[in-house]
Amino acid sequence: MITTSNRxxxxxxxxxxxxxxxxxxxxxxxxxxxxxxLCLTTTNSNAKTPIESSIVxxxxxxxxxxxxxxxxxxxxxxxLSNVAKEPGNENFRRIRMGNPMIKEVVSEVNGxxxxxxxxxxxxx
Numbered sequence: 647m648i649t650t651s652n653r654x655x656x657x658x659x660x661x662x663x664x665x666x667x668x669x670x671x672x673x674x675x676x677x678x679x680x681x682x683x684l685c686l687t688t689t690n691s692n693a694k695t696p697i698e699s700s701i702v703x704x705x706x707x708x709x710x711x712x713x714x715x716x717x718x719x720x721x722x723x724x725x726l727s728n729v730a731k732e733p734g735n736e737n738f739r740r741i742r743m744g745n746p747m748i749k750e751v752v753s754e755v756n757g758x759x760x761x762x763x764x765x766x767x768x769x770x
Contacts, residue, residue, distance in 0.1 A: 665730070667702070667765065682726055705764040708757030721751045722758075726765065741769045 662671050663678040667685045672678040709722075728738040741762055743749050752758040752769065759769060 663730070664733070667726070678730060679727070682723065682730070702764055705757060705761040709755060709761045711757075718751045718755060718758075721747060722761070725762070725767070729766075739767050741767050743769065 662673070663675050664671050665678055665681055665685055667682065670678075670681065670685075672681060725738070725741070728735075732738060741748055741752060743752065752762060763769060
């Protein structure tokens with residue numbers, strides 16, 4: 647999802663895809679896509695501190711425990727996917743509450759705002 651191109655000395659390029667949550671590296675975009683689902687549902691063992699890991703796990707747990715509709719979960723996953731594809735693009739980290747779908751995803755499910763903030767999004 648996150649693409650970092652590195653040129654080898656032979657001139658060929660190799661892409662590395664990083665998880666936007668735990669920064670684990672993968673050689674295929676499909677691998678990181680599959681990993682993101684796992685990363686969101688398990689404790690992040692690559693967190694800088696156990697407290698960070700616990701906070702992320704609690705935020706995901708709170709959001710999921712409120713049984714958000716599948717389409718709302720898909721929007722959250724799409725937001726994460728956008729960040730993963732272009733990690734340097736700060737526009738993907740900004741959540742506009744004026745967007746009706748975003749407002750529904752973030753505000754209608756208890757824990758939505760907290761989850762996105764913990765994942766590094768700016769709510770505005």
